Amino acid sequence: MKKIFRELAASLVVFLVALPLCLGVALASGVPPALGIASGIVGGIIVGALAGSPLQVSGPAAGLVISVWMIVEQWGVKALGVAVLLAGALQVLAALLKLGRWFRAVSPALIGGMLAGIGVLIAASQMHVMVGAKPPGGGVADVIAMPGALRIALASGPGASALFIGLGTIAALLAWDRFRPKKLSVVPGPLLAVGAATLATAGLGLDVAKVQLPTSLVESLNMPAASSFALLADTAFVGAAMALGLIASAESLLCANATDALHSGRRTDYNRELFAQGVGNLACGVIGALPVTGVIVRSATNIDAGAKTRISAIAHGFLLLAAVALVPWVLAYIPVATLAGTLVFIGVKLAAPSKLVSLYRAGQGEAAVFAVTVLAIVFTGLLTGIMIGFAVSVLKLLYAFSHLELEVTQEGERYDIDAHGAATFVQLPRLAEALERIPAEAEVHVHLGGLAYMDHACAELLHRQQERRQQKGGVLLTEWDEVRRLRAHRPLVGLSGGRRDASAPLTTVEATPTVP
Numbered sequence: 001m002k003k004i005f006r007e008l009a010a011s012l013v014v015f016l017v018a019l020p021l022c023l024g025v026a027l028a029s030g031v032p033p034a035l036g037i038a039s040g041i042v043g044g045i046i047v048g049a050l051a052g053s054p055l056q057v058s059g060p061a062a063g064l065v066i067s068v069w070m071i072v073e074q075w076g077v078k079a080l081g082v083a084v085l086l087a088g089a090l091q092v093l094a095a096l097l098k099l100g101r102w103f104r105a106v107s108p109a110l111i112g113g114m115l116a117g118i119g120v121l122i123a124a125s126q127m128h129v130m131v132g133a134k135p136p137g138g139g140v141a142d143v144i145a146m147p148g149a150l151r152i153a154l155a156s157g158p159g160a161s162a163l164f165i166g167l168g169t170i171a172a173l174l175a176w177d178r179f180r181p182k183k184l185s186v187v188p189g190p191l192l193a194v195g196a197a198t199l200a201t202a203g204l205g206l207d208v209a210k211v212q213l214p215t216s217l218v219e220s221l222n223m224p225a226a227s228s229f230a231l232l233a234d235t236a237f238v239g240a241a242m243a244l245g246l247i248a249s250a251e252s253l254l255c256a257n258a259t260d261a262l263h264s265g266r267r268t269d270y271n272r273e274l275f276a277q278g279v280g281n282l283a284c285g286v287i288g289a290l291p292v293t294g295v296i297v298r299s300a301t302n303i304d305a306g307a308k309t310r311i312s313a314i315a316h317g318f319l320l321l322a323a324v325a326l327v328p329w330v331l332a333y334i335p336v337a338t339l340a341g342t343l344v345f346i347g348v349k350l351a352a353p354s355k356l357v358s359l360y361r362a363g364q365g366e367a368a369v370f371a372v373t374v375l376a377i378v379f380t381g382l383l384t385g386i387m388i389g390f391a392v393s394v395l396k397l398l399y400a401f402s403h404l405e406l407e408v409t410q411e412g413e414r415y416d417i418d419a420h421g422a423a424t425f426v427q428l429p430r431l432a433e434a435l436e437r438i439p440a441e442a443e444v445h446v447h448l449g450g451l452a453y454m455d456h457a458c459a460e461l462l463h464r465q466q467e468r469r470q471q472k473g474g475v476l477l478t479e480w481d482e483v484r485r486l487r488a489h490r491p492l493v494g495l496s497g498g499r500r501d502a503s504a505p506l507t508t509v510e511a512t513p514t515v516p
Contacts (some may be wrong), residue, residue, distance in 0.1 A: 010305035011315035017188040024339035029068040034220035043292040044317020047280035052272030053256040057298035060290040081224035081288035087245030088281030100270035109366040113373025119350025129340035130166030139378035162337035169341030197338035222288025255294035420450035423458040440472035454486035
């Protein structure tokens with residue numbers, strides 16, 4: 001019984017985090033808030049029961065806001081169910097084909113850029129909602145129109161009140177993040193901020209828009225009509241739905257990977273997790289609700305609250321169901337501006353510039369992929385931006401596996417050649433020229449520690465150079481064990497491998513090597 005109570009206590013904390021976020025994500029996506037609650041229920045009960053990551057909590061996520069908003073804006077809210085059904089079917093098919101682990105084979109810089117770009121779009125659009133205005137649509141348009149919306153808001157009573165509530169919500173979230181007492185670490189910031197803003201609105205009698213919920217959750221469902229399936233003949237719609245499924249899959253599996261790092265329990269079964277997400281989205285599609293995905297904020301909260309099994313994730317879904325079924329009148333007091341302020345806060349955190357700084361330190365190429373992806377998403381839209389970012393990451397990979405840096409230094413009769421990058425037949429002429437410029441009778445040391453790969457052509461070149469120099473009275477020394485390792489595709493040093501210590505000797509040398 002003690003374990004059950006622990007799981008139920010954790011589920012209550014997760015519920016308190018999930019409730020305001022379900023409402024906020026729905027409003028930001030341009031759909032009725034009840035559809036966000038419905039997705040949270042499905043994510044908790046159905047996905048939680050089937051999940052391959054037992055401590056991950058699923059539901060509507062800020063990372064999918066822009067994808068959903070674009071579908072609703074272009075094809076209408078009735079098209080949402082069809083799009084989510086198609087996305088769920090894609091996920092189930094990928095899971096049955098055992099493709100779950102391959103969704104992780106995406107550049108971290110691309111995923112980071114995608115999330116940062118989504119964060120910029122969310123923050124830009126929700127700033128308009130926070131002042132009681134409707135966003136014009138599109139990242140650049142939202143940013144350009146913001147000063148005008150702010151002027152109009154400050155000139156009107158409701159707009160100024162909404163701005164006051166929104167900024168107060170952001171201030172509360174910032175303060176709680178920074179000054180939260182350790183003993184109260186399990187208290188969710190979004191719940192505290194939304195609760196305080198709701199009480200302030202009621203206490204001050206502010207005239208601001210409130211959340212509107214139907215008297216019955218069932219009546220608010222958005223089940224697709226038979227005529228809506230005609231959209232499957234629209235290639236643009238199918239592309240948007242497939243992009244939704246791909247983004248949801250990548251976000252869920254990356255979240256599962258991050259969740260594994262937070263606990264020492266059972267590791268994620270990625271194909272099972274992908275299957276669970278697909279089934280959940282099939283269910284969401286049937287009722288016309290928002291798509292679900294793994295959410296790191298809820299998952300981390302679940303673990304911090306002491307959860308050890310999937311019971312907490314499932315129970316939080318039942319708590320969401322109870323809240324909307326038994327006390328919907330309480331939710332009707334929540335100001336829309338405070339939910340918008342919460343999403344602005346989340347959007348800014350997603351777009352944190354510190355990510356670009358850390359990626360730049362890891363490598364300029366990674367930072368370039370991140371920056372290009374963010375800018376492309378903001379200026380061209382989510383799907384096109386992701387495709388541009390993916391193309392840049394592929395070009396970076398091609399460059400990395402075809403780029404070779406050679407640093408030649410001389411000290412007396414000894415020459416040292418430091419190689420970095422990838423030694424392939426494409427760069428064979430450069431390596432040959434570097435070796436041929438050195439006198440045949442000299443002592444040459446070739447250092448391969450900075451290479452990620454060497455093909456047979458370059459290995460054969462080193463072998464021939466060694467034999468020729470031995471005949472001419474010179475010598476060529478290199479790490480032939482390293483050559484074998486590089487030829488076997490088992491890199492120990494990445495493409496950004498460090499420079500050689502000039503004082504370090506070549507430790508593995510064979511006088512008569514055999515080229516692998």
